[in-house]
C-alpha cells in the first residue's frame with residue numbers, strides 16, 4: 001500500500017470507529033485513545049462543558065482520581081477557563097510555569113504521568129458553540145507537528161460533529177420525557193380540583209368557561225411547557241400568568257414580568273439580556289438581564305406580539321438552548337426559566353402579515369390558553385362584582401353590602417369592551433357613591449355610553465343586542481318589561497339631573513313632569529341630585 005492509501009485507510013477506519021459509538025462516554029473513550037495512538041501522545045483527556053454552561057467535567061479523570069473532576073468556568077486558577085474565554089487553543093509547559101495550585105488541574109497532571117507539555121484545544125460545533133476541551137499531554141512539546149496535520153483536523157471535526165449530534169439526540173429524549181412527565185401529572189384530577197378551588201379566590205368567576213380555564217391553568221402549571229395566553233385586553237391574562245407561576249413547582253422562584261409593549265424596542269434587548277461593564281459607552285456597571293433574573297422561576301413576556309422581529313429570532317435561540325450572551329460578554333450564560341407569554345393581538349394574523357415569526361409562535365404555543373371576553377361569560381358578572389366590592393371594603397374599611405339584582409341586570413346589558421378591568425372600575429366607582437351597608441343600585445353605575453351599542457355585532461348582522469339607554473338591559477335580554485321600563489326611567493332622570501347639575505326644577509320641566517313627581521321618582525329609584 002502506498003503512503004497516501006495508508007493514510008486514507010487510517011482516516012476511514014478512524015471515522016468508522018467514531019461514528020459507531022452510541023453515547024457520549026464511549027465516543028470520548030474512542031476519540032481520546034485514537035488521538036493517543038495516532039499521534040503518539042502520552043495522554044489525552046476530554047472535558048465536557050455542562051448543560052448549564054457553568055462548568056467543565058472530565059468523567060475519565062473522575063474515574064481514576066479521588067477528586068471531583070469539575071472545573072468551574074469562572075475560576076481562572078485553572079487554564080481551561082482562559083481557553084473557554086478566548087475560544088483559542090493554548091500551549092502550556094512546565095518551564096513556562098503553569099499554575100499548579102488548582103486541585104483538579106493537579107490531579108489531571110498527576111494522572112497524565114507528570115507531563116511537561118500540554119495542548120488545550122477547544123472543540124466547537126458547526127454553529128460555533130463550544131462543546132468542551134481536548135487536552136493532550138506529553139513529555140515534550142510536540143504540538144506543531146501534530147496540530148498542523150490534516151488527520152488531526154479531521155479527527156477534531158468528526159469528534160465535534162458526533163458530539164453535537166449526540167447532544168441533540170439527548171435533548172430530544174429529554175424533551176420527550178418532559179412531555180410524558182407533564183402528561184402523567186395531568187391525571188391527578190383530585191389535586192386539580194382542590195387547586196382550582198384555591199385559584200378561584202384570585203381568578204374569580206362562576207361560568208363554566210372560567211372553571212375550565214382554571215383547570216387548564218392548574219394542569220399547565222404542573223408542566224415545564226411554554227404557555228401562550230391569548231385574549232382581549234383587560235380580560236385577566238395577567239392573573240392567569242400569575243396562577244401558572246403560583247401553582248408550579250417554581251412558585252418559590254422569581255416571577256419576572258416583561259411588558260414588551262411598554263419598553264422601547266432599543267432598550268428591550270438590553271433589559272432581557274443584560275450587559276457587562278464597559279459593553280458600550282455609558283455602561284459603567286454590569287447589568288443583569290431579566291433572562292438571568294428569571295433563573296429558577298417563571299419569565300412572563302406580556303404583549304409578546306409587540307416584540308421586534310430582530311429580537312424574536314434571538315429569543316427563539318434562547319428558548320431552544322436556555323443559553324444567552326449578555327452584551328459584551330465572552331461567554332454564554334444559562335438560565336433555567338419557564339416561559340409564559342401573553343398577547344391581545346391575533347398572532348396567527350401577525351404571522352401572515354410578516355410581523356411575527358412562525359417558528360417562535362410554535363415554541364411559545366406548547367400550551368395554548370384563551371381567556372374569553374367578559375361579554376361571553378355573563379355568569380361571571382355577579383361573583384366578580386362581589387369580589388371587587390369585598391376588595392373595596394377591605395381597602396377602605398367600609399363600603400356597600402352587595403349589589404342589587406337591578407344593577408346586575410344593567411351590567412348584563414353592557415358589552416364591556418374593556419372587559420374585567422372596565423367592570424372593576426365601574427364597580428369601584430359605584431362603591432364610592434353607595435352609602436356603607438347599602439346595595440349598589442343601577443344609577444350609580446357609570447357605564448361608557450359609547451359602548452352601549454355593539455357595533456361589531458350590528459355590522460355582522462347579529463344586531464340582537466339593542467341597548468336603549470346606559471344602564472338598561474339590551475332589548476334581547478328583557479324578560480320583565482316593568483323593571484326594564486323603571487331602569488329606563490332611572491337612566492333618563494339620572495342623565496337629565498347630571499345635565500342640569502342636579503337642579504330638579506329644570507330637570508322636571510325638561511321632562512314635562514311636575515317637580516313633585518320627579519322627586520318621588522328620584523326617591524323610588526334612589527337617584528341623587530348629583531346624577
Ligand SMILES: Nc1ncnc2c1ncn2[C@@H]1O[C@H](COP(=O)(O)OP(=O)(O)OP(=O)(O)O)[C@@H](O)[C@H]1O
Nearest residue numbers: 202203204232233234235236237238239344420421
Ligand atoms: N377572573 C378575574 N378575577 C378577578 N379579577 C380579575 C379577573 N380577570 C381580570 N381581573 C382584574 O381585572 C384587571 C385586568 O386584568 P389583567 O391585567 O389580568 O388583564 P390582561 O388581560 O392582562 O390585560 P392587558 O391585556 O391590558 O394586559 C385586573 O385588576 C385584574 O385583577
